[in-house]
Amino acid sequence: MLETATAQRLPVRFAGEGAGTEELTWGQRAAWGSMLINGEADWAGGTMPLRDGQTVAELAALLAAVMGRHQSLRTRFRLDEAGQPRQSLSAEGEVCLEVVEAGDRDPETVAEAVRERLETAPFDPAEDWSVRWAVVCRDGVASWFVALYTHLVLDGYGIEALTADLSDATAADAEVPGVPPFEQARRQRAATARRQQAASLRHWEQHLRTIAPERFPSVEAPAEPRWWDVSYDSPATYLALHEVAARTKVHSGTVLLAAYAVALARVSGDPRTVLRTLVSNRFRPGFREAVAPVAQSALCVIDVTGQTFDEVVATAFQSQMSAGLHAYYDPRELWAMIERVGAERGAAIDVSSYFSDRRRSFATYPDDLAVSPEDVARALGRGRLTWGRRSDTPDTTCFLLVNPVPDTIDLTIRADTHRLTPDDMAGCLRAMEEIIVAAAFPDASA
Structure with a gap:
């Protein structure tokens, strides 16, 4: 201090x-x-x-x-x-x-x-x-x-x-x-914004009426304090991710989202992973350069049933695209709708699992980066798991952060130990590495 x-x-x-x-x-x-x-x-x-x-x-x-x-x-x-x-x-x-x-x-x-x-x-x-x-x-x-x-x-x-x-x-005369x-x-009080909000809420409601209200079974002996953080730094994921993103022709964040969806499905037992992603909304007129908070959460539902990982990546991409167009709304109306639909279904609906890729420029790979299976295999031994803060401050069910760290993939999960055990949390991060590494060179011999 x-x-x-x-x-x-x-x-x-x-x-x-x-x-x-x-x-x-x-x-x-x-x-x-x-x-x-x-x-x-x-x-x-x-x-x-x-x-x-x-x-x-x-x-x-x-x-x-x-x-x-x-x-x-x-x-x-x-x-x-x-x-x-x-x-x-x-x-x-x-x-x-x-x-x-x-x-x-x-x-x-x-x-x-x-x-x-x-x-x-x-x-x-x-x-x-x-x-x-x-x-x-x-x-x-x-x-x-x-x-x-x-x-x-x-x-x-x-x-x-x-x-x-x-x-x-x-520069006093520079335009803000x-x-x-x-x-x-x-x-946001005008008719155009209200129409955009109505479309966003319809997207949410369609999913709220079909997803399982609660996807994670209760933990018999939850840890204390209730919310834990764990981070995993994975150079192997960084290298393998480059190959998967290049082959599937999507942003590397989409590949991470897909791997997270598969890992959570393994933990929950529900093949439909429901995640809120953060959408910048900067594509909306006048928002790109706004020095203000305009990002809002969007709802992604990714069903991994019977799919190869490349197919899950494609599903995650489509879900991201749809969700991104439906992340502009008055949060008060969304909160009221979640409560109303839950009451109609007879169960509170948990939509407090999140994915946030915070890498920005760190998500860009060098143009001359060449990765071999041997490179990935050597990097596998350098993964590092670190336990972080523990708190009873109310938080989300689980929140995956992709941290802005160069030349590696650094992940943090913050989770409710009444829903995911510490072993589940660490296992989820290691599973993401395993999934992406296995997908990097699918034709390579073992």
Whole structure:
């Protein structure tokens, strides 16, 4: 833990166009609902080294500029008289840039400790800004940078949009890209958005009426605390995945989704795996460059019955494509529909299993990468399983994260041990490696 004396809070004033209150956007409302369930905000961001010559003063000026340019970053969330959340946009204010002196410690290590501390610090959405920046210095020279944003104001693709805009952030006359949250909320009340929502809800309801309400049997002696994390780093999957994706002509994330579907079917005993995937919605007009949360979850149903793995990949691709077109809706109406259909079927319907590929640019393979069966076989011994946090904070049934780590496939499962045992969780990750490795060179001799 860092000594508090090593950190200073530098006040940064900002000002920008626009002020007032408005309904939440659908993306904001999804993040708000998640925060209420988990009891804490979800943060996105990370750490990065700074280029030589960047100063604390320059980073403070950049923070003031981005806060002023982007309405989402100047937005807080307050309850109205009816107890409903509203987005509250400020025209001006003050945010703090934390400056930490590393001393004789490694700045990268210090930056990671700062990130963890900022991510777990208390957050009041009505009073606090959803932006936490810090600079780690060595002997007064800026060395590492920490930036975090709650999902109330940015999703992962929104961070990419913000990063792309940083080169223009200090140009006062540069046009701000994308549709800001106030305008999004207004568009989502219009007839076009309501028609898109109706189509999305029909897609969900068709599946909700046919899937098994509960796919995982109860565990007789569940572990404590209830929710566990386990990660598996697999260089062999990285190499084998390149071959399977090239042969099946799909994105490598689709292959991982297919392998996850097969592995979960083995655990649950139900050949129809039901997963929520995250859809960026950036293909919608004005959303590609929006510095705002616009991603929402879509429902994929992948039936692996009697299929080869290549056929499961094709099924996963079709399910992804259909789901991606039906991930634009008011979460309140979806939540009500899930409850209504469950009541009509006489059983609550569990749709809280997720798949999220967070690799972005790390999903791209080198053009000259050549992989042989021998390469994959040698890499098999380098897989590494690591147990992570354990918590009683309410969470999903199971959530697979594909982490942004270069030159490997790094997977994390967070699961409810009342539904999947720790052995099930570890077995699922190892099964994904086994499935993809076996599919990489189907004609190779054993």
